[in-house]
Amino acid sequence: MEWRVPLADLDYGIEEETAVLNVLRSKWLTMGAVTQEFEERFAHAVGAKHVFAVSNATEALHLACLALGIGPGDEVITPSLSFVATSNAVLYTGAQVRFADVIGPHDLTIDPQDIARQVTPRTKAIIVMHYGGYACAMGEIMALARRFGLPVIEDAAHAPGAFLDEKALGTWGDLGCFSFFSNKNLSTGEGGMLVTGRDDLAEKIRHQRSHGMTTLTYDRHQGHAYTYDVVDLGYNYRIDEIRSALGIAQLDKLAANNARRKAWTERYRQALAGTGLELPFQNARGESACHLMPILLPPGVDRKSFIDALRAERIQTSIHYPPTHTFTYYRSLYGAISLPRTEDIASREVTLPLYPTMGAELVDLVAQEAVRALRFQVPL
Ligand SMILES: Cc1ncc(COP(=O)(O)O)c(C=O)c1O
Numbered sequence: 001m002e003w004r005v006p007l008a009d010l011d012y013g014i015e016e017e018t019a020v021l022n023v024l025r026s027k028w029l030t031m032g033a034v035t036q037e038f039e040e041r042f043a044h045a046v047g048a049k050h051v052f053a054v055s056n057a058t059e060a061l062h063l064a065c066l067a068l069g070i071g072p073g074d075e076v077i078t079p080s081l082s083f084v085a086t087s088n089a090v091l092y093t094g095a096q097v098r099f100a101d102v103i104g105p106h107d108l109t110i111d112p113q114d115i116a117r118q119v120t121p122r123t124k125a126i127i128v129m130h131y132g133g134y135a136c137a138m139g140e141i142m143a144l145a146r147r148f149g150l151p152v153i154e155d156a157a158h159a160p161g162a163f164l165d166e167k168a169l170g171t172w173g174d175l176g177c178f179s180f181f182s183n184k185n186l187s188t189g190e191g192g193m194l195v196t197g198r199d200d201l202a203e204k205i206r207h208q209r210s211h212g213m214t215t216l217t218y219d220r221h222q223g224h225a226y227t228y229d230v231v232d233l234g235y236n237y238r239i240d241e242i243r244s245a246l247g248i249a250q251l252d253k254l255a256a257n258n259a260r261r262k263a264w265t266e267r268y269r270q271a272l273a274g275t276g277l278e279l280p281f282q283n284a285r286g287e288s289a290c291h292l293m294p295i296l297l298p299p300g301v302d303r304k305s306f307i308d309a310l311r312a313e314r315i316q317t318s319i320h321y322p323p324t325h326t327f328t329y330y331r332s333l334y335g336a337i338s339l340p341r342t343e344d345i346a347s348r349e350v351t352l353p354l355y356p357t358m359g360a361e362l363v364d365l366v367a368q369e370a371v372r373a374l375r376f377q378v379p380l
Contacts, residue, residue, distance in 0.1 A: 001311075001314070001316075002314065003314050003315070003316045004313065004314035004315060004365075005314070005315045005316065005353045005358075005362050005365065005366055006316050006353060006355075007183070007316040007317065007318050007351065007353050007354075008182075008183040008353070008354070008355045009355040009357055009358070010182070010187055010355075011250075011253055011257055011355075011356050011357050012187075015249040015252065015253075016245075016246050016249045016250070018249075019245035019246060019248060019249045020242055020245055020246065022245065023241045023242050023245045024242075026241075028218075028221075028241060029240055029241050029242060030217060030218065030238065030240055030241065031053075031210075031216060031217075031218060031238045031239060031240060031241065031244075032218040032221075032241055033218075033241075034241040034244045034245050034248070035053050035239055035240075035241060035244040037244070037248060038053055038239075038244040038245075038247045038248050038251070039051045039052070039053050039193075041248060041251055042193055042195075042247070042251060043195070045160075045161070045168075045251060045254070046160075046168035046170055046171055046176075046195060047167070047168050047171055048168070048170070048171050048176070048195035048196070048197065049196070049197045049199075049202070050195065050196050050197070050198075050199070050201075050202035050205070051193055051194070051195045052193065052194045052195075052202075052205050052206065052209055053191070053192070053193055053238075053239040053243075053244060053247070054191075054192045054193065054194060054209060054237045054238070054239055055190055055191060055192065055237060055238065055239050055240075055243075056179065056180075056181065056190050056191060056192045057085065057155070057157045057177050057178060057179030057180075057181070057192035057193075058085040058088065058089060058192070059192060059194075059235070059237040060177035060178065060179075060192040060193065060194035061085060061086065061088075061089030061127070061153065061155060061177045062089045062092050062093070062235075062237075063194055063205050063208055063209065063235075063237060064089070064153045064175040064177055064194060064196075064205075065089050065090055065092070065093045065095070065125070065153070066093060066204070066208055067175065067196070067201040067204045067205050067208070068124065068125050068151050068153070068174070068175070068201070069124075070090065070093045070095045070124045070125060071093050071094050071095055072093075072094035072095065073094075073095070073122065074093075074095040074096070074122055074123075074124035074125075075095060075096050075097070075098050075120060075122040075123050075124060076090040076095055076096075076097055076098070076123070076124055076125045076126070076127055077097075077098050077099075077100050077115050077118045077119070077123060077125075077126045077127065078090060078097045078098075078099060078100070078110075078127045078129075078324075079099065079100060079102060079109070079110040079127075079128070079129050079131075079342075080099040080100075080101075080323040080324045080325040080326075080337075080339050080342050081102050081108060081129075081131065081321055081323055081324075081342045081345065081346060082129040082131070082155065082321060082324065083157070083321060084321075084324050084327065085157075086127055086129055086155045086324070087099075087324045087330070089127075090127070091333075095124065096122075096333075097324075098118045098120070098123070099118070099324070099325050099337060099339055099342075100114040100115045100117075100118050101114045101339045101340065101341045101342050102131075102339075102341050102342050102345060103137070103341070104341055104345075105278050105280060105296055105341075105344070105345055105348075106278075106280055106281070106282065106283070107134075107137075107280065107281065107284075108131040108132070108134075108280050108281070108294065108345060108349075109128070109129070109130065109131050109134060109135070109136040109137065110128050110129065110136055110141075111341075112137050112140040112141050112144055115141065115144060116144050116148075119148050119150070123148070123150060124150070124151075125150055125151045125152070125153060126141065126145055126150055126151075126152050126153070127152075127153045127154075127155055128141055128152065128153075128154055128155065128173070129154075129155035129157070129158075130154065130155070130156055130158055130159040130162065130169050130289075131158065131292070131294075131320070132158055132280075132281065132288070132290070132291050132292035132293075132294055132320070133158045133159045133162050133169075133185065133258075133261075133288045133289030133290050133291035133292070134162075134281045134284045134285070134288045135159075135162060135163075135164040135169055135284070135285040135286045135288070136154075137285070138164055138169075138172040138173075138285075139165075142172060142173070145173075151173070151174040151175075152172070152173030152174055152175075153173055153174065153175045153176075153177065154169060154170050154172060154173045154175070154176040154177065155177055156169050156170035156176045156177060156178050157177065157178060157179035157181075157184065157192075158179075158184070158185070158289060158291035158292065159178070159185075159288075159289045159291065160178050160184070160185050160186045160254060160289060161185060161186075161254045161255060161258045161289050162258075162286065162287060162288055162289035163286050163287040164285050164286030164287075165286065169286075169289075170195055171195060171197065174196060174197075174198055174201065175194065175195070175196045175198075175201060176194070176195045176196070177192065177193075177194055177195075178192055178193040178194075178195070179191075179192050180192055180193070180243070180247060180250070184291070185254065185257065185258060185261070185289050185291055186247065186250045186251060186254050187246070187250055188239075188243040188244075188246040188247045188250065189243060189246070190243070191239055191243045191244075191246075191247060192239075204232065207231055207232045207234055208232055208233075208234040208235060208237075209234065209235070209237045209238060210234060210235075210236065210237070210238055211230060211234040211235065211236060212230045212231055212232035212233055212234030213228045213229070213230055213231075213234065214228045214229045214230075214231060215227075215228040253356075256356075257356035258289050258290060258356075260356040260357075260358075261289070261290035261291070261354060261355070261356055262288070262290045264290075264293075264354055264358050264360075264363045265288075265290045265293060265354065267360060267363045267364070267367075268293055268352065268354075268363055268366075268367055269282070271363070271364060271367035271368070271371075272295065272367055272370065272371070275370075275371050275374065276298050276374060277295045277296065277297065277298070277370065277371075277374060278295065278296035278297075278298070278348075279295060279296075280294050280295075280296065281294075290354065291354075292320055292351050292354060293351060293352040293353070293354040294320060294349055294350070294351050294352075295349070295350055295351075295352060295370070296345060296348045296349055296350075297348045297349075297350060297374070297377075298348075298374075299348065301348075301374065301377045302377060303319075303347070303348065303350060305373075305376075305377055306350060306370075306373050306374065306377055307350060309369070309372070309373035309376055309377075310366075310369055310370065310373055313369045315353065315365075315366055315369055316353060317350050317351055317352060317353070318350075318351040319346070319349055319350065319351065320349060320351050321346065322346060323339065323342050323343060323346045325337045325339060325342075326343075326346075352366055352367075352370065353366055
């Protein structure tokens with residue numbers, strides 16, 4: 001399908017090409033100086049004490065769970081309205097998930113009150129996800145986490161460059177996980193970052209990212225070490241220099257590109273106001289990364305026909321998300337769970353195209369076609 005308006009598009013140019021060529025010419029491809037620079041720059045951008053670049057955010061989530069000592073017999077509270085990786089990371093450790101509902105159609109983030117209801121004696125941690133780059137109710141969530149003595153992991157896959165009360169998303173909790181997958185605000189193809197302010201967790205993550213080894217190949221290449229010990233069961237969750245170089249180039253563009261996303265989001269909101277489409281996050285907390293442009297169809301509208309009408313105009317849309325608790329695998333684990341607000345929202349949600357290089361003309365075109373598609377569905 002040749003989309004006239006794709007769901008997402010990269011802002012890649014000569015900066016990324018040069019960055020990759022420089023790495024290739026250096027002939028050092030695995031985690032080394034470029035990754036170190038990417039980590040330092042990312043740490044500065046989000047104000048984090050410790051940062052670890054990894055090959056994707058799923059690994060960051062897994063390492064975050066392991067660092068907190070989560071394992072068999074434990075439970076972790078997660079949103080079901082998220083990408084499945086948020087919950088899968090918990091299952092990898094042998095622990096179980098307990099799903100909390102979202103706040104409602106105006107705010108698709110996890111509901112602090114439902115988090116409190118899901119706490120049991122087995123609860124070991126809370127994972128929140130900043131849907132579309134919009135901040136969860138972090139003030140309330142951190143207060144209840146303190147009350148229950150629970151650590152918080154932020155799935156900030158959608159939220160690089162987002163802030164709440166001048167504190168970067170991903171740095172509110174004990175650990176934050178960012179994704180640099182191809183369609184994300186900062187793209188390296190595959191990639192991720194795990195951040196923490198806690199020294200005790202950082203030490204464990206440093207080892208577990210690379211087989212539990214005490215030194216890296218790069219340390220030995222530099223002559224800083226001759227051998228290594230293995231002090232923990234670790235993984236190969238390292239990033240490489242090519243992706244880190246892309247990450248640096250993309251980080252330089254992040255603030256400007258998030259500002260463009262915000263401008264297109266505001267334009268969409270104006271064009272779609274009063275049309276019958278519900279627009280979540282009208283009164284969002286803080287400064288969003290505007291990763292997604294979710295809309296909710298009025299109840300009773302056939303979503304597939306709406307999507308098909310846009311598709312006929314070569315406009316790509318998506319659904320964020322089919323809820324995790326409804327997947328066959330999760331039903332086989334937990335049976336039928338009821339999360340009424342998640343289910344209602346997930347049945348009516350459509351994500352419109354949003355990317356920095358989109359331009360006002362394409363935003364107007366998509367908004368116009370969305371309104372036309374809705375009129376076609378609902379006889380006035
Ligand atoms: C909310 C959320 N969490 C986690 C992930 C996993 O990220 P990655 O693809 O980098 O493993 C994604 C990626 O789509 C995501 O959207």
